[in-house]
Amino acid sequence: MIYTVTFNPAVDLIVHPDELKNGATNRSKSEEIYFGGKGINVSLVLKELGIKSRALGFVAGFTGEAIENSLVERGIDADFVHLEKGFSRINVKIKSGEETELNGRGPQIPKKALQELLEKLDKIEDGDTLVLAGSIPADLPEDIYEKILERLSARKIRAVVDATKKLLLNVLKYKPFLVKPNNHELGEMFGVELKTVDEIIEHARKLQEMGAVNVLVSMAGNGAVLLDEHGKTHVCGACKGTVKNSVGAGDSMVAGFIAGCENGYEYALKLGTAAGGATAFSDGIAKKEEIFGLLTQLN
Numbered sequence: 057m058i059y060t061v062t063f064n065p066a067v068d069l070i071v072h073p074d075e076l077k078n079g080a081t082n083r084s085k086s087e088e089i090y091f092g093g094k095g096i097n098v099s100l101v102l103k104e105l106g107i108k109s110r111a112l113g114f115v116a117g118f119t120g121e122a123i124e125n126s127l128v129e130r131g132i133d134a135d136f137v138h139l140e141k142g143f144s145r146i147n148v149k150i151k152s153g154e155e156t157e158l159n160g161r162g163p164q165i166p167k168k169a170l171q172e173l174l175e176k177l178d179k180i181e182d183g184d185t186l187v188l189a190g191s192i193p194a195d196l197p198e199d200i201y202e203k204i205l206e207r208l209s210a211r212k213i214r215a216v217v218d219a220t221k222k223l224l225l226n227v228l229k230y231k232p233f234l235v236k237p238n239n240h241e242l243g244e245m246f247g248v249e250l251k252t253v254d255e256i257i258e259h260a261r262k263l264q265e266m267g268a269v270n271v272l273v274s275m276a277g278n279g280a281v282l283l284d285e286h287g288k289t290h291v292c293g294a295c296k297g298t299v300k301n302s303v304g305a306g307d308s309m310v311a312g313f314i315a316g317c318e319n320g321y322e323y324a325l326k327l328g329t330a331a332g333g334a335t336a337f338s339d340g341i342a343k344k345e346e347i348f349g350l351l352t353q354l355n
């Protein structure tokens with residue numbers, strides 16, 4: 057079983073006004089609503105690729121109910137901790153020329169709720185995959201990723217971590233199966249600006265030396281690089297298309313990689329790249345036919 061964890065799920069409200077004027081009433085031409093968060097996005101794409109997963113995390117209030125219901129309707133096993141107070145965050149994204157975002161804070165997460173989540177994670181068994189993705193809400197310990205992986209360290213699970221800076225660096229001692237920074241995040245970890253693929257490979261190898269089993273680095277329009285556990289380096293070019301959406305592309309790449317692993321790492325890299333591209337070229341999270349349509353570009 058694949059488990060995804062989303063600490064702070066969201067309702068994303070996308071609005072499209074002709075123009076945005078400060079201090080005035082602005083009217084939208086059209087709107088869309090999406091339910092997500094990094095771990096949830098991984099579950100959604102896995103579902104498109106025919107892979108079952110269980111979505112964990114915290115939800116609250118009417119927005120939390122809507123998030124959970126949307127996943128259930130799409131056939132995803134949702135097993136969230138329900139918070140007694142507050143409501144799951146709403147992110148407003150205004151697309152008028154330049155994109156402007158106003159992201160909600162999200163509900164407070166008491167220690168009791170965190171303990172309930174940890175007990176759900178205790179059900180993970182040898183051979184299962186755990187995806188930890190995204191930032192940590194202010195109410196949770198900054199080292200929560202470490203605490204979770206330490207708690208599960210006696211089991212033979214495949215941990216996938218999509219995080220930045222210390223959140224990622226501090227879990228490498230637990231030898232995660234996959235880490236996925238982008239090229240800018242990778243440079244930030246080592247205090248350098250990475251300008252070439254060779255420099256990216258050099259610093260990705262440092263993450264391997266620190267404990268990561270596989271290192272997948274996304275490079276936006278330049279494709280992606282994978283350093284696999286067998287010492288091989290794979291480079292994949294980007295798919296061709298018109299970028300409409302940056303939200304969830306990295307999560308989609310993670311899902312594609314996980315889904316493709318059984319067919320080898322080169323295929324996993326291609327499927328991940330296609331899934332990331334399909335989301336970037338869509339208004340929301342990619343659909344199966346879009347992913348496999350782009351995969352043909354990479355074969």
